[in-house]
Amino acid sequence: MPEETQAKSTAADSPSPSAPSPGSGPRGPRPAGGPGGRGKFFRRKKVCKFCTEKIDAIPYRDVRLLQQFVAERGKIVPRRLTGVCTTHQRRLTRAIKQARNIALLPFATRH
Numbered sequence: 001m002p003e004e005t006q007a008k009s010t011a012a013d014s015p016s017p018s019a020p021s022p023g024s025g026p027r028g029p030r031p032a033g034g035p036g037g038r039g040k041f042f043r044r045k046k047v048c049k050f051c052t053e054k055i056d057a058i059p060y061r062d063v064r065l066l067q068q069f070v071a072e073r074g075k076i077v078p079r080r081l082t083g084v085c086t087t088h089q090r091r092l093t094r095a096i097k098q099a100r101n102i103a104l105l106p107f108a109t110r111h
């Protein structure tokens, strides 16, 4: 077996200076497996109930439904707390007032 010439690595021996060295960035790598390994953070959705259920006209006779938006004293819960959109909050208010008129729901208790 004749030996080939091995000394022809003169041209292909140039070192590449632009190669990024790994692991030498200004920000150190995060240690994996830290103690803060909690799962997902449960975030409560605030979506209008009537929009999600596609209830257009709020049935004022549905006391159970209306009572979800009426506080214990008979006050209407502000939509900040319920997440009801403006449109449905107005309809809800009307429905609650109608329900009050036919004595399905109590009026606000007196002070």
Ligand SMILES: [Zn+2]
Binding pocket: 048, 049, 050, 051, 052, 084, 085, 086, 087, 088
């Ligand atoms: Zn809505």
